[in-house]
Amino acid sequence: MADFGYSLTPSSRIDLNKADRETFGKLVKLEPDVLKCMACGSCTASCTAGVYTRTSIRSAILYLQNGREKEALEFIKGCMLCGKCTIVCPRAINTRQLVLSICKIYNLK
C-alpha cells in the first residue's frame, strides 16, 4: 500500500448498533442504579487501588454503556472491594456492589 508520509488513525467512533447491549441490559436489571452515574469521577478520585492500577469505576461504567466491555473490565480488575467509592458517590450508587455484579454478569473472576 502507498506510503504518503502520514498515516490513518483508526476511527474511535462508537457504533451502538454493533455493540452488545444485551449483557448491559442484564446488568441494568440487576443494578438499576448504574444508570444514575453522572460520570463525576469521585469514585475514581477516592480509589486507593486507582493510585497504583488503572482502576476507575467511572471509566468502567462509561465503557460498558458504550458496549466496550473488554476495556471496561480492565478498569475494575484491580478493585480491592474496600468500598471507599461507595461512601463518596454523590448519586448514592453502591459501587462496591456494582463491581461484584459486573464480575458476575461479565464472568470476571
Added chain:
Amino acid sequence: MIYEGKRKIWSDYQKEIPDDHYFYVRSCIRQSFFPASERTFLDIVKNKLQKDFFETEHHTTCGGIAYHSDAIPQETVMTIIARQFALMHKYGYENYVCSCITSFGLYTETLETWREFPELEAKIKQILWDTCKLEFSKPAYLAHASDIIYKYRNLIAARAKYKLIDKTTGRPLRVVEHIGCHYSKMFPSKGVGGAEYPYVLTGMIEAWGGEVIDYPERRHCCGFGFRQYLVRSNRGYSLSNTHKKFESMEPYKPDMIITNCPGCPYFLDRWQYVISEMEGKTYGENGHGIPVFTYEEVAGLVMGYDPWDLGLQTHQVGVEPLLDKIGIPYDPETKYKGPGNKDLGQPERPSCLK
C-alpha cells in the same frame, strides 16, 4: 406540540438575506481547486437571474489561510479585510458576499471583534489610512455565497433541466450535505439554521429533488484544520477525520456529497483517493468513490450546464456514474479539453479507485 412556540424558536435560526445588489469577492483556495464554481455562480446570478452582483479585480485574498496557520497576526488580517470593505464602499455597495467559508468566518470574526473592541476598529482605520490612503465603512449585510444560492434555490428549481433523481427508478438521490465549520459553528446566528440545524444546503437539496441523509457524523469536521493539513506529518489527523465521516455515512449509501466550503469538497474528494491507496477501500458503488460537489456545481448541473464547463473533470472522484444516474449528457472525448479545444493532459489513474 405548541406550534407557535416551535415557530418562534425556529425563527431564531433564520437569516434574512437581501434579494439583490451585492459586492462579490472570490476565494483564493476555490480559484485553484474549483475554478469554474465562482464563474458559474456569477453566470447564474447575473445572466440567468438578472441580479446585480459586482466584482472588482482589485480585491485580494482575505488572508485567512495565513491567519489560521499562525503566519500573520489578527491586525494584518483585519487591515486586509478593511481594504476589501473600502473597495465595496468605493463602488457604492452595502451588501458584501464572499465565496469562501474561511473568509466568511473571518469577516464575521472581525466585525464581532470590532463591535466588542471599538478601539481596535479605530486602530485598523488608522493603519488602512497610513498604508493605503483608504477609508472603509462596514457592510450593512454580510452573506456567504451559499446563502445566495439558498435564497434563489426555488428560482433555480423553476429553471432546472434536471432533478436530483435517479432517472431509471425515480428515486430521489441520497445526498450528504457537509457544511464548512466556519459557516455557523463559530457564530451560529450568522448562518441559516445556526450551528445545530444548518439548513443552507439541505434547502437546496430539497428544492432540487434530492433526499438528505442524516448520518451519525454529519456535523463532524472534514479535517482540513489548516495546521493539520499544512504540516505534512500532521496530515494523518486530517485524513482520519474524513475517514471517520466516510465510515459513518457508508451504510446510508450516499449518491453524492454537496459542500459549501473550499476545504471540505477538496478533502472529501481527494482523501477518498488516499484512503483507497492506503487501505484499498472505496465508498461508492462498484469500486467508485462518492462524488463530491460544490453547491454551485450542483446548481449548474440541475440547470443544464455542460459538466466539463463546470470543471468536474478536475475532481479526483469520477462524476460520470452520477451523471448517468441523473441522465445528464456528457462527451467523454472532451473531458480533458480546455477552452479552444486545448488539451489539458490526463491525470494518472489511481491503482484502486475507479
